[in-house]
Amino acid sequence: TMSCLTAIDAGDPLNAFVHKTPEIALEQARAADARLASGDAPAMCGIPLGIKDLFCTKGVASQAASNILKGFKPEYESTVTTKLFDAGAVMLGKLNMDEFAMGSSNETSCYGDVVNPWKVDERRLTPGGSSGGSASAVAADLCLGATGTDTGGSIRQPAAFTGIVGIKPTYGRVSRWGVVAFASSLDQAGPMTKSVRDAAIFLGAMSGHDPKDSTSAELAVPDFEAALTGDIRGKKIGIPREYRMDGMPDEIEALWAKGREMLKDAGAEIVDISLPHTKYALPAYYVIAPAEASSNLARYDGVRYGHRARLAQGDGITEMYEKTRAEGFGKEVQRRVMIGTYVLSAGFYDAYYNRARKVRALIKRDFELAFADGIDAILTPATPSSAFGLGEMASADPVQMYLNDVFTVTVNLAGLPGVSVPVGLDAKGLPLGLQLIGRPWEEGDLLNHAHVLE
Ligand code: GLN
Numbered sequence: 001t002m003s004c005l006t007a008i009d010a011g012d013p014l015n016a017f018v019h020k021t022p023e024i025a026l027e028q029a030r031a032a033d034a035r036l037a038s039g040d041a042p043a044m045c046g047i048p049l050g051i052k053d054l055f056c057t058k059g060v061a062s063q064a065a066s067n068i069l070k071g072f073k074p075e076y077e078s079t080v081t082t083k084l085f086d087a088g089a090v091m092l093g094k095l096n097m098d099e100f101a102m103g104s105s106n107e108t109s110c111y112g113d114v115v116n117p118w119k120v121d122e123r124r125l126t127p128g129g130s131s132g133g134s135a136s137a138v139a140a141d142l143c144l145g146a147t148g149t150d151t152g153g154s155i156r157q158p159a160a161f162t163g164i165v166g167i168k169p170t171y172g173r174v175s176r177w178g179v180v181a182f183a184s185s186l187d188q189a190g191p192m193t194k195s196v197r198d199a200a201i202f203l204g205a206m207s208g209h210d211p212k213d214s215t216s217a218e219l220a221v222p223d224f225e226a227a228l229t230g231d232i233r234g235k236k237i238g239i240p241r242e243y244r245m246d247g248m249p250d251e252i253e254a255l256w257a258k259g260r261e262m263l264k265d266a267g268a269e270i271v272d273i274s275l276p277h278t279k280y281a282l283p284a285y286y287v288i289a290p291a292e293a294s295s296n297l298a299r300y301d302g303v304r305y306g307h308r309a310r311l312a313q314g315d316g317i318t319e320m321y322e323k324t325r326a327e328g329f330g331k332e333v334q335r336r337v338m339i340g341t342y343v344l345s346a347g348f349y350d351a352y353y354n355r356a357r358k359v360r361a362l363i364k365r366d367f368e369l370a371f372a373d374g375i376d377a378i379l380t381p382a383t384p385s386s387a388f389g390l391g392e393m394a395s396a397d398p399v400q401m402y403l404n405d406v407f408t409v410t411v412n413l414a415g416l417p418g419v420s421v422p423v424g425l426d427a428k429g430l431p432l433g434l435q436l437i438g439r440p441w442e443e444g445d446l447l448n449h450a451h452v453l454e
Pocket of ligand 1: 101102103104129130149150151152153155156182289403
């Protein structure tokens with residue numbers, strides 16, 4: 001804990017930590033020492049973690065990197081952080097992210113950009129997003145692990161850009177209670193770590209049924225670490241042909257081939273499969289996620305939380321809402337609220353939102369059919385490129401940024417577990433990741449496959 005606290009101060013230029021909580025960390029570390037000394041050491045005892053700013057932490061600023069939540073200090077602790085603390089973990093502070101987890105580059109944060117610790121020349125690179133602070137902090141050894149959340153790739157894409165491991169569990173494995181909602185039917189929290197083994201231990205500590213989240217599953221949490229045998233002989237790995245995108249860089253193609261070879265060498269069988277509705281995933285996601293976001297973000301009205309605009313003489317409640325939301329939400333969040341409101345509006349609901357829901361069901365069925373055919377895990381690239389420069393994508397065209405999520409959103413739409421593992425470097429020396437997609441509730445088996453790729 002002490003060496004992490006020192007590293008965090010030295011790591012300030014990365015802008016990963018937005019609130020440091022050294023007093024809490026030291027108190028928790030002392031308690032962990034006492035537990036260790038008494039021989040009662042739970043799974044995460046004394047492990048120093050960073051917590052994404054999307055998690056509500058009692059008495060500690062929790063702003064989802066948004067100005068609209070300025071000054072918000074929850075009076076409660078999220079289920080995930082409660083479980084982690086019960087398991088002995090130590091909180092070093094809160095981590096930067098894209099505002100309300102909307103973004104793929106950590107450039108929409110009210111706290112400013114996060115810098116990737118990986119460098120090739122003088123350019124400052126993005127760590128990806130939205131869990132960019134979590135990824136940078138773990139990659140730069142400012143903490144031993146960090147919580148992330150993943151609605152369309154926000155754990156897996158930043159993990160790939162920074163050379164670490166990140167898993168989005170099956171929808172319902174981890175409680176969403178106390179995690180600021182973006183798109184509730186897609187959101188899922190998960191660990192971001194240096195190794196698959198760390199991810200298995202961390203995931204075990206944060207998982208489990210929670211009566212406070214009606215979508216959390218009433219299932220026992222298996223021992224994920226025990227599943228890491230490295231034995232995948234006879235397993236069937238699907239290679240979905242629809243993920244071979246036009247214009248895919250050669251090095252991504254080569255990385256994918258390397259992953260296939262590694263799994264084959266470990267005794268798995270490689271099978272070509274088809275997930276025919278893949279090409280509709282990105283448009284469906286960018287209808288459903290904003291629709292749910294527009295509904296979830298309606299609560300930020302200047303009354304209940306954080307920021308309230310200064311009003312002029314004669315302003316009524318409508319002006320209060322308008323001014324507060326115009327000042328408090330950044331551009332990307334406003335764009336999502338507008339798209340979401342539009343696709344849910346009476347005249348367009350069937351054409352957009354309902355259509356996207358149908359597409360989502362088809363995407364889910366593609367996966368179900370593949371698993372019914374005996375496929376154990378599906379291997380794809382995690383991202384279409386390595387980390388890009390800060391400022392390079394945040395251009396006038398948001399769709400360019402959305403294309404980053406092309407390999408990751410299908411997993412959220414289908415509610416499946418997906419893991420990103422670092423498998424190599426590109427020609428510039430930057431990390432690249434592969435994604436493995438698993439059967440629902442089989443995170444242990446999925447992590448075992450990922451372990452083979454480490
Ligand atoms: N990049 C995607 C988006 O902006 C995913 C974000 C996420 O997973 N939270 O919606």
